[in-house]
Amino acid sequence: MPKENYDVSIVVPIYNEKSGIPELYKRLTQALKVNAGPYEIIFIDDASSDGSFEVLKELHEQNMTSVKVLRLSRNFGHQLAITAGLRVAQGKGVIVMDGDLQDPPEVIPEFIRKWESGYDIVYGVRKERQGETFFKKFTAKIFYKLIRTVTNIGIPENVGDFYLLDRKVVTALNAMDERHRFLRGMVAWLGFKRTGVEYVREPRFSGQTKYTLWKMVKFSFDAATSFSFTPLRVISMMGAFFSVVAFLGILVIFYEKLFTDRTITGWSSLMVVVLFLGGIQLLSVGLIGEYVARIGDDVKRRPLYTVSEYLE
Ligand code: UDP
Ligand code: MG
Numbered sequence: 408m409p410k411e412n413y414d415v416s417i418v419v420p421i422y423n424e425k426s427g428i429p430e431l432y433k434r435l436t437q438a439l440k441v442n443a444g445p446y447e448i449i450f451i452d453d454a455s456s457d458g459s460f461e462v463l464k465e466l467h468e469q470n471m472t473s474v475k476v477l478r479l480s481r482n483f484g485h486q487l488a489i490t491a492g493l494r495v496a497q498g499k500g501v502i503v504m505d506g507d508l509q510d511p512p513e514v515i516p517e518f519i520r521k522w523e524s525g526y527d528i529v530y531g532v533r534k535e536r537q538g539e540t541f542f543k544k545f546t547a548k549i550f551y552k553l554i555r556t557v558t559n560i561g562i563p564e565n566v567g568d569f570y571l572l573d574r575k576v577v578t579a580l581n582a583m584d585e586r587h588r589f590l591r592g593m594v595a596w597l598g599f600k601r602t603g604v605e606y607v608r609e610p611r612f613s614g615q616t617k618y619t620l621w622k623m624v625k626f627s628f629d630a631a632t633s634f635s636f637t638p639l640r641v642i643s644m645m646g647a648f649f650s651v652v653a654f655l656g657i658l659v660i661f662y663e664k665l666f667t668d669r670t671i672t673g674w675s676s677l678m679v680v681v682l683f684l685g686g687i688q689l690l691s692v693g694l695i696g697e698y699v700a701r702i703g704d705d706v707k708r709r710p711l712y713t714v715s716e717y718l719e
Pocket of ligand 1: 421423482504
């Protein structure tokens with residue numbers, strides 16, 4: 408396969424974004440004219456069911472050299488779709504952006520300027536989020552607070568998956584083949600010389616968010632467990648605390664039994680303690696299970712995604 412010489416690759420995950428694709432393509436190519444040099448746009452179709460693939464295929468047929476389409480065999484999710492794109496991208500720099508125009512292509516020239524001035528990672532910082540529900544902003548805020556407290560790799564706040572990575576960063580990232588991926592964390596973990604560019608996060612051009620509440624919960628768990636053992640430490644600390652309390656309780660009970668004739672009543676208090684501790688134990692086992700399940704997934708060493716078609 409002849410290696411083409413692209414300066415930049417743009418990786419765009421697409422999941423049921425049919426109605427927005429023409430506008431995305433128009434604005435993206437407009438922005439790339441500024442200073443991108445020869446480029447390739449790689450659309451990763453995360454098994455859309457709305458005919459996005461047909462639209463992308465047509466785009467590919469009209470622009471054979473610059474538009475590529477990788478279709479996954481089923482819906483693997485945003486993070487794995489990007490991963491697939493990063494692995495086929497050939498550019499000296501790779502830009503990752505959402506396919507719903509929430510990440511404005513007009514910021515890209517600035518990304519490229521920063522990259523050319525010597526930065527290896529240039530990421531977009533959302534200084535404002537437009538057209539998103541209160542719930543989305545609120546959960547996002549809690550998410551970032553939580554992630555920043557439990558991990559200590561310096562994940563910048565208000566940063567999504569909108570960034571430019573130098574080839575050496577992409578190579579490093581491609582060598583990390585864990586299954587439960589939290590890409591912006593992995594990028595932060597890598598280090599390198601990085602900087603941010605502020606932008607206003609626009610409302611979606613069309614369609615609606617593909618991140619269901621369940622996908623967000625899964626994503627948060629992946630983020631927390633792949634960069635931190637804090638949850639496990641909290642469990643150990645709770646265990647230590649309750650052991651001390653129990654030990655003191657036992658001393659009190661022995662004392663009362665041997666040296667006084669007070670009878671201890673109180674079914675309710677007993678019940679409360681039993682239920683409380685039972686709850687904490689289940690929670691702890693569940694949390695440990697989350698880590699174990701991820702180990703299991705990684706040990707199987709299945710491919711991270713499977714491709715059904717690649718139009719290159
Ligand atoms: N996406 C994807 N697979 C999925 C969910 C989303 O490829 O399972 C894509 C989606 O098409 C979009 C990007 O990932 O281009 C971000 O998703 P979305 O806009 O729904 O997330 P939000 O911006 O609401 O966090
Ligand atoms: Mg979006």
